[in-house]
Amino acid sequence: MSGNPLLTAWSTPFGLPPFADITPAHFREAFETAMQNARKEINAIADQAKLPSFSNTIIALETAGEDLSRVARTFFNLTGAHTNAELQDIERDMAPKLAKHGSDTMLNPKLAARVFDLWERRDSLGLTDEELRVLERYKLGFTRSGAGLDETGKARMAEIGQELATLGTRFAQNVLKDESSYQLVLETEEDRAGLPDFLLAAAAAAARDRGLEGKHVITLSRSSIEPFLQFSTNREKREEAFKAWAARGETGGETDNREIVARTLALRAEKAQLLGYPHYAAYKLDDCMAKTPEAVRALLTRVWAPAVAQARTERDKLAEAARAEGNNTPIAPWDWRYYSEKVRKRDHDLDEAELKPYLQLDKMIEAAFDTATRLFGLTFEEKKGLPVYHPDVRVFEVLGRDGKHVGLFLGDYFARPSKRSGAWMSAFRPQHRAKGEITPIIVNVMNFSKGADGEAALLTFDDARTLFHEFGHGLHGLLSNVTYPSISGTSVARDFVELPSQLYEHWLSQPEVLSRFAVHYKTGEPMPKALLDKVLGARNFNQGFATVEYTACALLDLNLHEIADPAGIDVTAYEKTALAEIGMPDEIIMRHRIPQFSHAFSGEGYSSGYYSYMWSEVMDADAFGAFEETGNIFDPATATRLHDFIYSAGGRQDPEEAYKSFRGRGPDIDALLEKRGLKAA
Structure with a gap:
């Protein structure tokens, strides 16, 4: 292991990980060594005799443990996008160790005292607005990690953190195994x-x-x-x-996640109560834009009633289509998409088979890039022969208006058994200037189906929307222009992070974009205007269904995390009862049933926070109106504000203030209801 590539300086182009040289066996040693080195650096910050300053405490923490960050980012990108049994074994082993490393830092009394001292003296330190924001995030981080608890409480918080890390890893691996097998x-x-x-x-x-x-x-x-x-x-x-x-995650075998969910909920509730909150939802939302469960529920319930009403209308149309075929049985969940396609064909003269030949993957990538060029002046040059973790991964150098290097963008588009489901953006390296100019390396991961040999990969319209969505996240990372890593790129409030991604989706549906890039994969002919008109005319088709399957997840996620004592909860029974209580239509299931709900249970990122997509959608629907009001969806002045206050700002500003700086006011929920074609309740 003396030549472990994870622990040596990388001489690869652009600082990419040297994937060809890295084997799974390298990670265990790299983690152990990097954690030891990081612990020495952090302890040295905590133990120094000098009066705390922003430089010797906060900047020092921002730049400590760089080797560990590099190893972890490489490892967890691989475990999501291209894993194997050996990596999964290491992941299970490292999860509690990394959690302990984190709690040893955040519960270090000397370190916490330095941060709290700086916070008390903040007005006398001459800090910039960005520095004050970073200090505030550290103060909140230490407080929310339990630094103010007594020794018994701190010890328990550390134990909870380690067990939750283990459970989250098992949950994610179980879902992947059910899917891939x-x-x-x-x-x-x-x-x-x-x-x-x-x-x-x-x-x-x-x-x-x-x-x-x-x-x-x-x-x-x-x-x-x-x-x-x-x-x-x-x-x-x-x-x-x-x-x-x-049935993923609920098969009754070794991959069954129901006991994991019950234990996770119990530990989260205990953690929240140790910190003085009545339940986990109150704890989690206290550091989000929404602030309270009541605010979240107010949004979700306002949308729920019109969505259910719309879904019932849609169901009746499906049943009518089924009867026309001689099928008089009630619509079942496995019938919905089938008869929806027939109704869409009947009512809008549009079917996916007619549309899909015009949605080539390569042309949709080109469309996403071109939109970024027209909004932000970015250009994208594909680079061949660079280190990648799988042959399907494509690498693009991103250049700014001035032709200078901005960062690297990696696109990993196709499904494979070694990749978890879904789509996401991640960073192999975030942008910052804490120690010189560090440019970002961003990756988008999808699960599209490959075409036949020699044939183009074709997307559904939802697939194309997903591509634009994740590229919006990617731009949030690529355009980041901050000094400190902790507020770089997507390091923002969870219910704000979806704004750049969901806003970006709007450009896909614009005739100005589709008319250029929606071309037939065989003939190269642009999508006929009649078909384009049908696509745009059907944009709100089936929105009752889509809103119900999503909002049910968000409501149950919130409800589960408001239970003060969830120990031993019967997950299957709870889901059935809770859905009945909110009036879930029998013909629709949750977009992610609880035993497979990775957003909520494979980590704490979206736990009690699945509502974030809709919270951000209120903003994105309203934000796109800023372009529409100018009569130019690429209006330069509006794009400049969008760049400065949203895409490049990272977390250096309170998210509500960031939105107001862009839009000139707060968002209006009516824009969301109009976008989804729902009438207000």
Whole structure:
């Protein structure tokens, strides 16, 4: 291990990790060594005799443990995007150790005393606004980690942190195992009935990836199973696939997550109560824009009633379409997407099979890049031959208006068994200037289906929207222009972080963008105006369903974390009862059922915070209006404000003030209801 590449200086282009030289075995030693070195650096900050200053305490903490940060970012990007059994074993082993390392820092009384002393003297320190914001975040971080508790309380907080880290890792690995181990092999023509060519090509590619050359496989990746549910005329197979999808994390075997959820909820409640909060939701939301569970519930319930009403109207239309085919059975959850496609075809003369040939992955990437060029002056140059962790990963150098290097953008677009489901943005290196000019290395990870050999990968409109969404997060990291790592890029309030991503989605739906980049993958012809008009005319189609499946998750996430004593909760029974209480339609399930709800239980990021997407959507719907009001969706002055106050600002400003600086006022929820085509209750 003497030549461990994780512990040596990287001479790779742009400072990318030397992936070809790194093996899973390198990580264990790298973590242990880097943690030891980081602990020495942090203890030296805490133990120094000098009076606390911003430089010798806060800046020192900002730059301590750089090797550990580098190892951790490389490792956790791999465990999400390209994992294996050895990495998962290391992940289970390291989770509590890393949690202990964190608590040893945040519960160090000498270190906390230095931070609290600086906070008390903040008005006399001559700090800039950015420095004051960083100091405030440190003061809050130490307080919320339990630095003010007695020794018994601190010890318990440390124990809780380690156990939660272990549970979150197990939860995520269980969901991935359920997803990657499932395959629906379509053996006969009857099994494949109704499937369009693009889906058959993707199913053939998935089969090849699993060693089943010549067959067709449907996986539990959304880009595979959702179109299967949309097009398959074989109701029995739809039901089989849907039930497997819904049962992730609840199979009764070693990957069952229900006891993990119950224990996680109990530990979170205990943690909150140790810190003086009545329940975990109150603790978590206290450091968000929403501030209180009551504010979150007010938003969600205002949307819930019109969404349910709209979903019931949609259900009736589906039942009418089913009866027209001679199917008089009630609409089941595995029928919804199938009959929705028929109703969309009937009412809007639009079907996914007609639309998808115009949504090439490469052209949608180009569209996302071009939008960034027109808004922010960025350009993107693909670089071949650079170190990557998988052959599918593409690397682009990002240049600014002046032609200077801004950062690197990595795109990892295709589903594979080694990748967890969903889509996300992450950083191999965040931007900052705490020790010289450090430029960002940002990655977007998706789970799209590959095309047939030699054929373009084709997206659904939802896939294309996801690509724009994650690229919005990517721009938030790439355009970051702050001094300190702790407030860089997406290091903002959880219910603000989705604003840059969801706002960016709006440009995809603009005729000015689609008319240029939605071109047929074989002929190169642009999408006909009649089809484009149908796409835009159907943009609110099925929004009752989409809003209900999302909002149900957000409500149950909030409700679960308001339980003061959730120990031993029966997760399945709770979900059933809670959904009945809020009036969940029988034909729709939660977008993420509790045993597979990774946002809430594979870590604390979105725990009690799944509402954040809708909280941010109130802002994004209102924010795009700032462009529309100018008559130019690329208005330079508005784009400059967007860049300065939202995309480049990181967390250096209170998020509410950041939004007002951009928009000139607070957001209006009516813009959200209008965007979704919902009437206010």
